[in-house]
């Protein structure tokens with residue numbers, strides 16, 4: 001019988017993707033005492049990509065348990081509340097006070113630049129000394145049967161030069177190499193190839209619904225507003241604003257220690273945007289035309305965005321998958337539950353996956369337990385993550401109603417929620433929804449339910 005410590009040193013754990021889910025897994029497993037940990041990432045560097053991201057209490061709790069919350073919140077803004085406004089009239093439909101969040105769940109509602117959250121996970125993982133990060137490596141093929149994948153090193157300028165000169169090294173770059181693993185965690189994001197390959201093995205395909213919507217994400221720097229008194233409160237305050245209208249909305253809040261005002265939208269996809277990556281560029285003029293009937297404050301902000309800094313991507317809803325696990329490989333994060341941004345849970349749900357994987361894999365006693373432990377992970381996480389995906393999609397629809405009876409009813413509900421604290425039509429700020437999301441301690445839950453589920457799963 002292998003001793004627990006030997007097993008943790010012996011198991012070859014390979015993680016694909018160094019996003020929130022992947023780096024979260026690396027950190028969670030390092031905290032559990034695993035020492036043979038590899039992360040494969042196609043990007044050549046972990047840069048400052050992205051914009052605003054939400055650190056809700058369910059995510060803060062995990063970061064705190066891992067000792068990295070302070071890194072993420074060093075540049076965070078703790079929101080004092082959120083308002084939903086009519087897009088044309090700039091009239092507040094509802095306003096919610098977030099002070100209750102810290103009292104009830106132990107952490108405020110933080111917003112940060114994505115890079116701050118990523119930095120906290122990467123620093124925690126690398127500080128452990130046991131995580132080997134392989135940047136510039138693209139995983140191209142999956143072999144679930146034999147618990148392995150093929151990875152190719154992305155050619156750098158200097159390696160291309162070496163190839164052109166006929167020097168050695170070219171063969172391995174072109175063909176890649178197979179990595180054999182005891183456990184594979186595929187955290188390769190919204191466009192996951194692991195997901196496609198896993199579904200194909202049982203004759204299934206990813207069911208994707210085109211929402212007909214795309215999203216812009218833009219950032220206004222405080223230095224751009226020339227201390228304009230109309231715009232200054234957006235930066236100095238700690239408030240989130242969602243301007244809503246027919247088929248469109250813009251959500252905005254300050255990030256990066258109040259230096260940046262982060263704005264992201266949802267709107268009809270007129271250009272049939274192809275990319276569902278976060279880095280595809282959009283047209284500033286088209287963006288201004290799209291929101292030309294929005295109130296003057298919003299338009300002022302949009303006009304400040306430099307040409308070339310408008311990013312646009314496609315919003316798609318992925319139906320819940322039938323399974324997340326094949327043999328000793330499990331999908332993680334957006335790879336298995338890509339979530340529309342309307343509930344502010346993409347990163348939080350990916351990191352919850354990682355925390356739960358840490359707990360369940362930390363309990364295995366032999367290699368034979370791996371598959372069942374991954375099935376426990378699926379049993380613990382899938383219902384909650386699938387619910388978040390569907391709730392986010394429904395929220396988008398509810399926010400974009402055209403004028404008519406349904407919209408009047410919704411706006412009356414917004415007003416009632418403001419006065420009486422009733423159900424809020426914007427589920428991202430609805431207290432019942434927030435309680436389901438924020439009160440959950442996923443690591444504790446996994447710890448408590450592991451034995452019972454381990455016996456039950458096949």
Ligand SMILES: Cc1cc2nc3c(=O)[nH]c(=O)nc-3n(C[C@H](O)[C@H](O)[C@H](O)COP(=O)(O)OP(=O)(O)OC[C@H]3O[C@@H](n4cnc5c(N)ncnc54)[C@H](O)[C@@H]3O)c2cc1C
Nearest residue numbers: 017019020021042050051139188189278333334346347350
């Ligand atoms: C560049 C970028 C910018 C983003 N910006 C924002 C933002 O501003 N606001 C926001 O709310 N959310 C943003 N997101 C999404 C958000 O980070 C994720 O939805 C969420 O955190 C879930 O994390 P994840 O680890 O599942 O996926 P991701 O964070 O998307 O990470 C997936 C990782 O896998 C890597 N990868 C993919 N395929 C392969 C492959 N074949 N081989 C090796 N590596 C691979 C990708 O390069 C990426 O680093 C962004 C994601 C990315 C990749």
